[in-house]
Amino acid sequence: MPSDIDQPSVGILANPAAGRDIRRLVAQASVFPIAEKRNMITRLFSSLGKLGIKKVYMMPDGGGISDRIKHALKTPPQNGQIWPEIVFIDMPMEDRAEDTQNAVERMVAAGVGGIIVLGGDGTNRLVASKSEEIPITALSTGTNNVFPFMREATIAGLAAGLVATKQVPIFEGTARNKVLRIDINGIESDLALVDVCTSTALWVGSRALWRAEGLNQLFLSFAEADAIGLSSIGGLIRPVSRLQNMGLWLDLMDPETAPISVSTPLAPGLIVDIGIEKVHDMIPGEAVSLRTTQGVIALDGEREIEFSPEDSVAVRLEWDGPLTIDIPKVMAYAANNGLLTSTDQTRPIDGV
Numbered sequence: 001m002p003s004d005i006d007q008p009s010v011g012i013l014a015n016p017a018a019g020r021d022i023r024r025l026v027a028q029a030s031v032f033p034i035a036e037k038r039n040m041i042t043r044l045f046s047s048l049g050k051l052g053i054k055k056v057y058m059m060p061d062g063g064g065i066s067d068r069i070k071h072a073l074k075t076p077p078q079n080g081q082i083w084p085e086i087v088f089i090d091m092p093m094e095d096r097a098e099d100t101q102n103a104v105e106r107m108v109a110a111g112v113g114g115i116i117v118l119g120g121d122g123t124n125r126l127v128a129s130k131s132e133e134i135p136i137t138a139l140s141t142g143t144n145n146v147f148p149f150m151r152e153a154t155i156a157g158l159a160a161g162l163v164a165t166k167q168v169p170i171f172e173g174t175a176r177n178k179v180l181r182i183d184i185n186g187i188e189s190d191l192a193l194v195d196v197c198t199s200t201a202l203w204v205g206s207r208a209l210w211r212a213e214g215l216n217q218l219f220l221s222f223a224e225a226d227a228i229g230l231s232s233i234g235g236l237i238r239p240v241s242r243l244q245n246m247g248l249w250l251d252l253m254d255p256e257t258a259p260i261s262v263s264t265p266l267a268p269g270l271i272v273d274i275g276i277e278k279v280h281d282m283i284p285g286e287a288v289s290l291r292t293t294q295g296v297i298a299l300d301g302e303r304e305i306e307f308s309p310e311d312s313v314a315v316r317l318e319w320d321g322p323l324t325i326d327i328p329k330v331m332a333y334a335a336n337n338g339l340l341t342s343t344d345q346t347r348p349i350d351g352v
Helices: 034-050 065-072 097-109 121-128 153-164 231-235 327-336
Strands: 009-014 055-058 085-088 115-119 136-140 174-176 179-184 187-192 195-199 215-220 247-253 260-267 270-282 287-289 295-299 302-307 313-318 323-325
Touching: 009 034, 009 097, 009 153, 034 055, 034 065, 034 115, 034 153, 065 085, 097 121, 115 121, 115 153, 121 136, 121 187, 136 153, 153 323, 153 327, 179 195, 179 302, 187 295, 187 302, 215 231, 215 270, 231 247, 231 260, 231 270
Parallel strands: 009 055, 009 115, 055 085, 115 136, 136 323
Antiparallel strands: 174 323, 179 187, 179 313, 195 215, 195 295, 215 247, 247 270, 260 270, 287 313, 295 302
16 A cells, blocks of 8 residues: 555544443443444544545444445535545455454555554554554543543544644654563563453453453553553552553452452443452563463453463563553643634734
């Protein structure tokens, strides 16, 4: 896919499956409908078009988002809004995680100035694995969302567009994120943005991790006390911010015999007791070996990797994670520098 150097562009990646996993059945998690994702995307179009973004690259999907967007494109935008040209990436779709990664690779090759992600922690993890130095705007539409934020799409689109068009310098409007990297037998295998959790259970199953049984160790890049999901275990004991130069690792055990037990919101409406044997500081660059020799590793809440006694597995905290758009910081820069205002010198306004 050729790069459009003279035409500012943005990628939008919306996961139709985000917010629709097993936690809708076992807890009281809400469903994020396809119709609302479509509405969010069209609001993004309006913001991006206003700021001069000429093209938006989108991943096709079989979940209904693409069809609804194509239908919306048949009707001109209302109220004087201008939309960019929408390009659906020509790529095979296999309804697998690799679809997301392939789409991101093509967006990067096209020279997009940013990638807007509609999804949860798992979707953002996949995007981050291929986004290189392209800044991500992470909008929450998943379940146990810790990495992305719940933001109005209109404002998120303005922020992403301001950075993509270089009206806001990238160093002024983005933040570097920590990441957890998984090494298996000395070779980097995968990454997580928020948490890595090992379980002695010997199957991947439904992928989403929603039961406390079998949890063995938990590694956290950051831990907020008001979060939901696995990272809240650390956040309720020893909060660590996204900006602190450290993470946590916790050895877990049966809450009935543990020295510490914490009532954890593991999923919406699902609060369980988690036993903690010990809490350790995690130092960037230090590899921590797993204490169990066989089981499953969950990355950002989803079971992804099975390992056996023949495998040597370690987890590292690093500061080489993705760049993300800091929406409040971008909008403050825009306000302070008049990027979204125009003045008529013949009509002075008091106090401005």
